[in-house]
Amino acid sequence: MGRKIVMAALLVVATAACEREADRQRLATEPQAVAIDPRPLIAEIVSVAAEPAPSGVILRATGRAPVQGYYQGALLPVPSAPGSLTFQFRAAQPTEAGRVSTPRSREVTVALALDTEELAGISELRVSGATNALAVRR
Known part of the structure; x- marks a missing residue:
């Protein structure tokens, strides 16, 4: 049971990191994404x-x-x-x-x-x- 919880937590962290990296790359290529x-x-x-x-x-x-x-x-x-x-x-x-x-x-x-x-x-x-x-x- 404990092993499943650890694996699930690692999966959530890895997914969140991939989403952040995808957002970062998208913002870097979009000229309109400049903050004021x-x-x-x-x-x-x-x-x-x-x-x-x-x-x-x-x-x-x-x-x-x-x-x-x-x-x-x-x-x-x-x-x-x-x-x-x-x-x-x-x-x-x-x-x-x-x-x-x-x-x-x-x-x-x-x-x-x-x-x-x-x-x-x-x-x-x-x-x-x-x-x-x-x-x-x-």
């Missing part, structure tokens, strides 16, 4: 790097906000050309007016892990902000 994010694009992309990792690469981007205090930065996927992955760099605005101060003090750095399956057939990773975009080739 209320955070504004970071003002300027300063640097982009693809650092090797055991499971793929870590995409790291640094952006410069117009004032200090931007937070909760993220790289969000957007539809892109074949052979390329494109991300928008978005960050939440400060709730109070921030100081402009030095350019370095307004920088926000984010990273995103990309596995080898996501990178299959991809030769360029591009990150865009409000005024520019930078790309790195693999």
Whole structure:
């Protein structure tokens, strides 16, 4: 009896994982599946790097906000050309007016892990902000 319950539980977990993977692949190929994010694009992309990792690469981007205090930065996927992955760099605005101060003090750095399956057939990773975009080739 206990063995049947364990087997049934494993079957449920495996089925759920397959469904999640199928949904992920479907969303990756549908251009209209881009989520709307209320955070504004970071003002300027300063640097982009693809650092090797055991499971793929870590995409790291640094952006410069117009004032200090931007937070909760993220790289969000957007539809892109074949052979390329494109991300928008978005960050939440400060709730109070921030100081402009030095350019370095307004920088926000984010990273995103990309596995080898996501990178299959991809030769360029591009990150865009409000005024520019930078790309790195693999």
